[in-house]
Amino acid sequence: MNRVPPAAHHRVLFEPISIGSKTLRNRFFNVAHGTAYGVLRPSTWASYRAVRAEGGWAAVSTEFSSVGPSSDESPLHSSDIWDGEDGRRHKAMVDAVHEHGALASIELHHGGAHAMRRLSREPALSPSGLAGELPPPAGPLGTPKVMTLEDIERVEQSFVDAAVRARDVGYDIVDVLAGYGYLFAQFLSAFHNHRTDKYGGSLENRARFWIETLGRVRDAVGADCAVASRMSIQTQGPWGHTLDESVELVRMADPLVDLWDLNVGSVLDWGSDISPSRVIPEGHNVELFTRVRSATQKPIVGVSRWTSPDLMAEVVRSGVIDLIGSARQSIADPFFPQKVYEGRIEDIRECMGINHCISSLDRGNMACAQNATAGEEYRRGWHPERFEPLERPDVSVLVVGAGPAGLEAAIGLARRGADMVHLVDSADQVGGHLRQVVDLPGLREWGRFIDHRKIQIDKLPNLQLIASTTLSAAEILEYGASHVVVATGARWLDTGLAPGTHTPLPGVDGLEWVFTPDQLLARGDRPVSGCRVTVYDAEGSYMGSGLSQLLADEGYKVSVVTPHAQVTAEGDLTLDGPAVRRSLHTSGVAMYRNVSLTEVGDGLLRGADEFEEPFLLETDALVLVTMRAPVDDVYRQLVSERNTLHESEIEAVLCIGDAQSPRPLAEAMFDGHRLAREFESTDPSVPLPYRRESLQFVK
Ligand SMILES: Cc1cc2nc3c(=O)[nH]c(=O)nc-3n(C[C@H](O)[C@H](O)[C@H](O)COP(=O)(O)O)c2cc1C
Ligand code: SF4
Known part of the structure; x- marks a missing residue:
């Protein structure tokens, strides 16, 4: 010390x-x-x-x-x-x-x-x-x-x-x-x-x-x-x-x-x-x-x-x-x-x-949402405070998207000594979807993820944040970067397609009273004040229960319907489930478990419970918390332009985090971190093998 x-x-x-x-x-x-x-x-x-x-x-x-x-x-x-x-x-x-x-x-x-x-x-x-x-x-x-x-x-x-x-x-x-x-x-x-x-x-x-x-x-x-x-x-x-x-x-x-x-x-x-x-x-x-x-x-x-x-x-x-x-x-x-x-x-x-x-x-391996190196000290040889300098630091990296994965990749690459890292985001602040998540009741401290990384950005002279800027694929090609990292995040589906059905929810298409978490949180849209709102939580993590609490606090008459055995089923692993359900109950939120929705229309939700008994619920608004899809249009356009890519002398276009596969914060952040650590591998889009420990095999 x-x-x-x-x-x-x-x-x-x-x-x-x-x-x-x-x-x-x-x-x-x-x-x-x-x-x-x-x-x-x-x-x-x-x-x-x-x-x-x-x-x-x-x-x-x-x-x-x-x-x-x-x-x-x-x-x-x-x-x-x-x-x-x-x-x-x-x-x-x-x-x-x-x-x-x-x-x-x-x-x-x-x-x-x-x-x-x-x-x-x-x-x-x-x-x-x-x-x-x-x-x-x-x-x-x-x-x-x-x-x-x-x-x-x-x-x-x-x-x-x-x-x-x-x-x-x-x-x-x-x-x-x-x-x-x-x-x-x-x-x-x-x-x-x-x-x-x-x-x-x-x-x-x-x-x-x-x-x-x-x-x-x-x-x-x-x-x-x-x-x-x-x-x-x-x-x-x-x-x-x-x-x-x-x-x-x-x-x-x-x-x-x-x-x-x-x-x-x-x-x-x-x-x-x-x-x-x-x-x-x-x-x-x-x-x-x-x-x-x-x-x-x-x-x-x-x-x-x-x-x-x-x-x-x-x-x-x-x-x-x-x-x-x-x-x-x-x-x-x-x-x-x-x-x-x-x-x-x-x-x-x-x-x-x-x-x-x-x-x-x-689930079998302890990992952390703030520290990608936890558990990787031996397995991948990562030290929480030290980064290997790049062998070839004369790179200019454009990271598109300053959400969890983009932030982590940009900071890691800057720490490794890349000559220039530009972190571009269309929003005026960093954090991606997490910026809205922290507005959900009780989740204020999740903002520490963003706070820490903002401070680190300010400390790294080779990392420049360019906010309030949306780049098209054509603009990215002309940017002059040697490497492009696309970290454009994910969006919530508005079709009702859910993990347990894999088909859109009939009747949802075009209804004005159907909302996604993005509409409620990022755009600030709201159903008519004080009306009946049903949150359909087929995902089971913090979003469904968080929105239910938020809307109840705002005076809506909230019901939450979930195909799972518990509301916020993941909360039983993150240990907030019981307290969150108690709070929803105290706030008057009606909770329907083991119910899958099958159809939406005329202010009515139709579904079936675990015994295939019919479920009917009248509602004025529906919030779909079912699945997220990657926002990867820019990435797909870039990789489809192989010839132009070659002409623009971009050496690699990589896609990370939720833009590749929407996942929990810890895993999206890990992906950005991994990319920074493995940036000079033969193909950084493919994770390097990690050291596996196995018990001795005795014949
Ligand atoms: C991932 C994890 C595993 C834990 N495993 C044990 C354990 O094996 N034995 C134990 O007595 N406490 C265990 N705990 C509880 C901690 O010792 C500690 O009491 C608790 O996390 C509160 O401390 P903290 O707020 O500093 O995390 C565990 C905590 C965590 C987060
Ligand atoms: S609570 Fe979150 S930030 Fe804290 S150690 Fe666990 S995973 Fe990491």
């Missing part, structure tokens, strides 16, 4: 702190978060974690690390620590983290009734044989086994064995997970724990299993590791324990713990913890932490969707917590601590709270 001291008001964040026998170099603790790389992709995993250490985090944690087969979490992605081979893979990660001066922390985990066990196929373990509250398909089916005293002893021993293995491969901190509704939390909770022996009943009895385990882990690792425990101090439903109980539990276990790792929520309530910006503000847990502070003098690391260095410094200075716990800000910007240290606040890629990270993790 640059040796210039940090700004006075941030200095508190860089004071070292001791936890047990270990000293953290500053107050930034990169808390447990799953990646889907783990021990199954050890090099990807080690590089990912190492970059966070390089960026200045004082401690870098694993995701949940299962301690044995009774908590096999497949098909989820635990970084298991069951045996020596797992240990070897952990060691590579730990060594990589240590190389950059950070401490390595492991989150030891047992899922109890919630463990997936798809490969081990052992029975689930639980305090009282009560099935987990997580409904299918997310949760496992069946009634878990009541743990016998022998089971309790065995699980305690598996934590001890895992802790010793962790110590032996060099971990500095072992963090016993007692939160999120997993096994220890099940024992702590009167909802799950109905036992009548010494492990059930009073809070003291319910805490016994966890406290015994903490004591045994502590004895086993001795002074070689600090011992932490993660506790979810409040849950939304009845399935956890109360805040008062959490305070009492902290008092009880305090002598056994060097660091309290605090969050909120449970498996059914992840959105309270991995809080979407759409519904939960930064700093939302501070009041809760204040209560726990009264019970302990031990250091506390607390998460709270932190992104602002000022707020972080304030909360540490107040003494409520000692360490800033962060998962998502580290994903969005691994170099956050270093940038704060150097006073480069404007260079921070602030986490937007979109939660693409958690939804993409659920």
Whole structure:
């Protein structure tokens, strides 16, 4: 790190702190978060974690690390620590983290009734044989086994064995997970724990299993590791324990713990913890932490969707917590601590709270909507702060379209030292469709994507933004660029063609009372004031629910119809779904699920539900949120003019982002980033192969 001291008001964040026998170099603790790389992709995993250490985090944690087969979490992605081979893979990660001066922390985990066990196929373990509250398909089916005293002893021993293995491969901190509704939390909770022996009943009895385990882990690792425990101090439903109980539990276990790792929520309530910006503000847990502070003098690391260095410094200075716990800000910007240290606040890629990270993790690979390099440190060799200089910088690149892909490509190419990058957009501002998205209720923070890139544009002398300019194909050919990158985005279909039908919706054509999101957001069109509006959301992401809320807030009588089982089905992965639906309900929005529209006409929508029963709804206006199509006319004209292209000496015309294939923000941005990184490959329109890690094949 640059040796210039940090700004006075941030200095508190860089004071070292001791936890047990270990000293953290500053107050930034990169808390447990799953990646889907783990021990199954050890090099990807080690590089990912190492970059966070390089960026200045004082401690870098694993995701949940299962301690044995009774908590096999497949098909989820635990970084298991069951045996020596797992240990070897952990060691590579730990060594990589240590190389950059950070401490390595492991989150030891047992899922109890919630463990997936798809490969081990052992029975689930639980305090009282009560099935987990997580409904299918997310949760496992069946009634878990009541743990016998022998089971309790065995699980305690598996934590001890895992802790010793962790110590032996060099971990500095072992963090016993007692939160999120997993096994220890099940024992702590009167909802799950109905036992009548010494492990059930009073809070003291319910805490016994966890406290015994903490004591045994502590004895086993001795002074070689600090011992932490993660506790979810409040849950939304009845399935956890109360805040008062959490305070009492902290008092009880305090002598056994060097660091309290605090969050909120449970498996059914992840959105309270991995809080979407759409519904939960930064700093939302501070009041809760204040209560726990009264019970302990031990250091506390607390998460709270932190992104602002000022707020972080304030909360540490107040003494409520000692360490800033962060998962998502580290994903969005691994170099956050270093940038704060150097006073480069404007260079921070602030986490937007979109939660693409958690939804993409659920789909099998954690990725970020702000940081294209997350997870690509090893796979593609991308560093979040460094770009390879172009071998041939004497290029002049014209990027047409300043939406997410165009912005990312233009900035990447300018960083790589291209002589000239011109970024042209017909709008007077950058951001493309995202500029309108941020006007939807709750999505203001998504604008951080644009804000960050605007600042970077201003800093790059070889990147010129040319706004309010529409270029035709002929004008592009005459522009004088050596390379043209078309990033002209996408538009919403006005035909009602939907993922589940692949045909236009009969009757829609030419109706004046049918709108698309583009008409409502970009053009500001509106149905007659106060009328009945139906939003047909066959896409299932944020747009349908966002427009429904917007129109309800504006006084329309809104219905939302979706062919999916839930309104804003994707919201169940980005974790804002439940809160968004609650808000729609409170705003009087009628929600019709499992309904596909089949025809529109005479102020009437016709459709069918999942049982093919007819559905009829009278409406004055219809908003179609079904599918987006690429806006690629300019690209197609350019590539069809092969001869003229040759004459104009344009070396390549490339199409990226939504203009090629409309997709989520993270993926469109990734495409622009990839193009910048692979600009000099033989054919940059085709992604280069990436490094694949596979398990060793033994015949
Ligand atoms: C992609 C992702 C994966 C996560 N995986 C875990 C996990 O394995 N174990 C855990 O205790 N918490 C996990 N969390 C929760 C974080 O540790 C943290 O409590 C939460 O994200 C709030 O912190 P933040 O606002 O800084 O992101 C995960 C969070 C994210 C975003
Ligand atoms: S995907 Fe969104 S919420 Fe997740 S880390 Fe990136 S910016 Fe933050």
